[in-house]
Amino acid sequence: MKKILLVEDDPNLGLLLQDYLQLKGKFEVVLCKDGEEGLRAFTKQPFDLLILDVMMPRKDGFTLGKEIRKINEHVPIIFATAKGMIEDKTQAFNLGGDDYITKPFRIEELLLRINALLKRASSADKSEEEKQTNFKIGRYDFDYTTQMISAGDFHQKLSTKEAELLRLLCLRKNEVLTREEALLNIWHDDNYFNGRSMDVFLSKIRKYLKDDQSVEIINVHGRGYKLLIN
Amino acid sequence: MKKILLVEDDPNLGLLLQDYLQLKGKFEVVLCKDGEEGLRAFTKQPFDLLILDVMMPRKDGFTLGKEIRKINEHVPIIFATAKGMIEDKTQAFNLGGDDYITKPFRIEELLLRINALLKRASSADKSEEEKQTNFKIGRYDFDYTTQMISAGDFHQKLSTKEAELLRLLCLRKNEVLTREEALLNIWHDDNYFNGRSMDVFLSKIRKYLKDDQSVEIINVHGRGYKLLIN
DNA sequence: GGCTATATGTTAAAAATTGTTAAATTGAAG
């Protein structure tokens, strides 16, 4: 679960935002009521994203942002600022993958920006393997993004689950993909029924690939599956 | 190339301006000879800037400006007005980043103002990802502000909800836009009926985009949608 | 080997989600 540090001096707004982000956004939200408290919290535990109110007593949001930048170069920051205060100040932060939002804002808009920033941050440290979307399976080409298997004139659209499962098999080509790993990755829950559901998809995928003898998905009893390509 | 709508009833002046702006300013200029024709043109295709003569038969420039503002909140407008007619009337538009110029004017002066307004409009956009209003979708251009899809001669006006949904898809291009996020952002309430309503709009948007095979909105079952552009 | 419990393969039915079209409703504009 992603962790957010929210620094906002207005307790009404602060608690509202905290509640909403925890409920709808499924984030863990730490709320601080001023810049100094915020800085202390930041030095004590790691956060995935910061939301800083600009207008605050004692230590304003921009100052806090600058101090935090010295400690951590990359953590994404969203500045909440009143209209008109924007232009000059934010320039200092434009380079650093940050964002700002002008008060008053719709809370959905804030959520949109949070997700955009988190995505940008996380895609930066994704491994090459996880980014691969095109696979060669015998004489078939499998495009995970479009969820399609092709071989010459032949095209077969895959459902989402089919595509996700086949992708995992491809990533583990010639190795064992354990049932547990597949279930956790795709269904996010390893239980009997999801397991049976997966078996059904395995069966379907095998049908799609049956015309190429050199391709085979074999079962490793009690452990998982291996995609073999000769 | 920036597109300008010029509404001017005097054909001599109109044609002169059109020629000059096309040659010197390298704009594409559509000339209309009265307010009604101008409004029709505006609803049919997107423009980056409008130049409206205030003194016109049938529908004067201010009336036209007000009607256009209802359709599009942001497009910059330059009013061309005779001396003395200015003060009171223009106040209504001062908020909206508009400008006016008094007749007679030097044409270089007009060009100066056009460029100033265009720059302001575009730099306001560029600062944040979420403020982006122009998207390339395969061979289509989608302008969120004018709620219009264009491809060469083809222009399609979108309704508000259609435009908002397409915008979100564009912002999440090649990634999943979850149903929940879209519903919260556009309908501000995630419930069954709004979901079904969204499905209807998805269907409509797909129809608008169907002529470009390289563009596809695929469903990720149980999660949301992905806009794919090859 | 044969027996049994568990795991997997396959197919079909049920349930849930999504796609599409049309009708009903709403709301702004004349």
Added chain:
DNA sequence: CTTCAATTTAACAATTTTTAACATATAGCC
């Protein structure tokens, strides 16, 4: 009050996923 467009609701179709049912295979054990 009518007209028109946008949106929602309803109805039905198609697709995807889950559940159920039954068949087959594997491993451990006697």
